[in-house]
Amino acid sequence: MENSPEITPISPLLEVSGLYKSFGIAGRDPIQKEQTVLMDINFSVAKGAFVCFVGPSGCGKSTLFNILAGFESQTAGSVLVNGSESRNGNSKNIFVFQEDGLFPWMTAYENIEIGVKDEPDPEKRRSAVEEYLELVGLEGAGGLFPHELSGGMRRRAEVARALITNPDILFMDEPFAALDFLTRLQMREEMINVHAMFPITILFITHDIDEALQLADQIIVLSERPTTVKADIPVEFPRPRDFTKPGLASLRKKIYFFMGLHAAL
Numbered sequence: 001m002e003n004s005p006e007i008t009p010i011s012p013l014l015e016v017s018g019l020y021k022s023f024g025i026a027g028r029d030p031i032q033k034e035q036t037v038l039m040d041i042n043f044s045v046a047k048g049a050f051v052c053f054v055g056p057s058g059c060g061k062s063t064l065f066n067i068l069a070g071f072e073s074q075t076a077g078s079v080l081v082n083g084s085e086s087r088n089g090n091s092k093n094i095f096v097f098q099e100d101g102l103f104p105w106m107t108a109y110e111n112i113e114i115g116v117k118d119e120p121d122p123e124k125r126r127s128a129v130e131e132y133l134e135l136v137g138l139e140g141a142g143g144l145f146p147h148e149l150s151g152g153m154r155r156r157a158e159v160a161r162a163l164i165t166n167p168d169i170l171f172m173d174e175p176f177a178a179l180d181f182l183t184r185l186q187m188r189e190e191m192i193n194v195h196a197m198f199p200i201t202i203l204f205i206t207h208d209i210d211e212a213l214q215l216a217d218q219i220i221v222l223s224e225r226p227t228t229v230k231a232d233i234p235v236e237f238p239r240p241r242d243f244t245k246p247g248l249a250s251l252r253k254k255i256y257f258f259m260g261l262h263a264a265l
């Protein structure tokens with residue numbers, strides 16, 4: 001009998017096909033009663049990829065995330081996580097919201113500990129929380145309440161809280177938008193380090209093209225509404241990335257071009 005080698009197809013972690021989303025409009029226009037926000041969105045994401053989504057304000061990025069995470073239903077199309085419909089609850093999705101998501105009555109330590117509440121061994125819980133506090137540079141600050149932390153420290157605690165659950169996909173919708181420029185740059189660097197240590201799949205919305213270029217393995221550029229995928233670009237430069245390198249500089253130019261920002265170059 002012939003012994004043929006077994007071929008295991010590598011399927012993507014996330015596969016989005018023919019995704020549409022329309023919203024009913026309760027406004028006063030007697031004719032337009034529906035607005036198509038997402039129109040035939042197609043892309044796939046490999047396990048462990050850091051994917052950044054950029055696109056004009058109001059194009060439907062948050063709507064897309066809500067659908068991918070199973071919080072909202074699509075009008076048409078499919079979202080497969082590990083080959084099955086994402087709604088089956090077989091995927092541990094985590095959202096890190098734009099706004100502060102820490103419980104204000106709990107310390108940073110206790111907020112992060114929520115992510116390992118199912119671990120019965122208190123010693124294992126403690127060492128996990130300590131490890132993640134250290135990972136995000138919050139060692140020694142675990143006993144502080146959210147209002148005692150700076151904006152950057154709160155973000156770090158939220159990142160730790162998300163990572164400690166070891167999610168299949170970490171959704172981050174403009175997580176650093178409210179931070180000052182310098183703290184933002186620091187958070188960017190930390191995300192690069194964190195992702196190098198824990199290569200979980202991260203879907204990340206940003207308005208900042210440089211942020212996307214620093215972080216992403218894949219950049220998905222969305223169009224104006226009705227929104228389609230304008231470009232789906234693999235970014236294969238080693239990190240940390242140097243924007244003076246010709247390859248990266250021309251990629252940045254290309255993305256600005258896709259965003260219709262010719263004059264900004």
Ligand SMILES: Nc1ncnc2c1ncn2[C@@H]1O[C@H](COP(=O)(O)OP(=O)(O)OP(=O)(O)O)[C@@H](O)[C@H]1O
Binds near residue numbers: 024056
């Ligand atoms: N629940 C809803 N009902 C009706 N329309 C909605 C609803 N949620 C979102 N929309 C509409 O969908 C469009 C996309 O909104 P969404 O918040 O997804 O955009 P976005 O790309 O995340 O914007 P931003 O960059 O400003 O965060 C908007 O026109 C918005 O009015």
Ligand SMILES: [Mg+2]
Binds near residue numbers: 063173
């Ligand atoms: Mg949004």
